[in-house]
Amino acid sequence: TNPTLVWGLIASLLIANAMLLVLNLPLIGLWVKLLTVPKPWLYAGILLFATLGTIGANPSSFELGMLLGFGLLGYVMRLFGYPIAPIVVGLILGPMAEQQLRRALAISQGDWTTLVQSPIAAVLLGIAALALIVPLILRARGKGEVLSQLAGEED
Known part of the structure; x- marks a missing residue:
C-alpha cells in the first residue's frame, strides 16, 4: 500500500x-589478523563488552547477575556438548509458541485437553x-554399553 516506503x-x-x-x-x-587473537583474550574482550553493555543499558546488579548466570550456563552447556543451533531456534520460536499457547488456552477457557483433542495435534505432540525422550534413552543406553564393554575388557 506504500510503495515509496x-x-x-x-x-x-x-x-x-x-x-x-x-x-x-x-x-x-585486519579481519584476518583478528582470527589469530588468542581465545582467552577474545573471551575476556567479549566478557568486557557484554558487561559494559549490560551496565550501559540498565545499571543493576540483578542484570549483571543474570549475565553471569547465563554465561555460566553457556559454559556448562559447551562442556557437555550441547549444540547451539536448537537453543537459538528455541530462543527465537519460544516467545511465539508461548503466545499461541496462551491464545489457545484463552479460547478454550483454560482447558488443557483441547491441545490433544484433535488426532493430528495428539500425533504431533507425541512425535515431539x-x-x-528417545535421544536421552539412546544416550543412556550407549553410555551403559560403553561402560559394560570397558568392564569386559578389564577382565
Whole structure:
C-alpha cells in the first residue's frame, strides 16, 4: 500500500551494502589478523563488552547477575556438548509458541485437553515427546554399553 516506503527501504539497504563493501575491502587484512587473537583474550574482550553493555543499558546488579548466570550456563552447556543451533531456534520460536499457547488456552477457557483433542495435534505432540525422550534413552543406553564393554575388557 506504500510503495515509496518499500522502495526507499530497499534502496537504503542497497546503499548500505555498497558502503560496507567499500569500507571492508581495505580492512580484509585486519579481519584476518583478528582470527589469530588468542581465545582467552577474545573471551575476556567479549566478557568486557557484554558487561559494559549490560551496565550501559540498565545499571543493576540483578542484570549483571543474570549475565553471569547465563554465561555460566553457556559454559556448562559447551562442556557437555550441547549444540547451539536448537537453543537459538528455541530462543527465537519460544516467545511465539508461548503466545499461541496462551491464545489457545484463552479460547478454550483454560482447558488443557483441547491441545490433544484433535488426532493430528495428539500425533504431533507425541512425535515431539519422542524426539525429546528417545535421544536421552539412546544416550543412556550407549553410555551403559560403553561402560559394560570397558568392564569386559578389564577382565
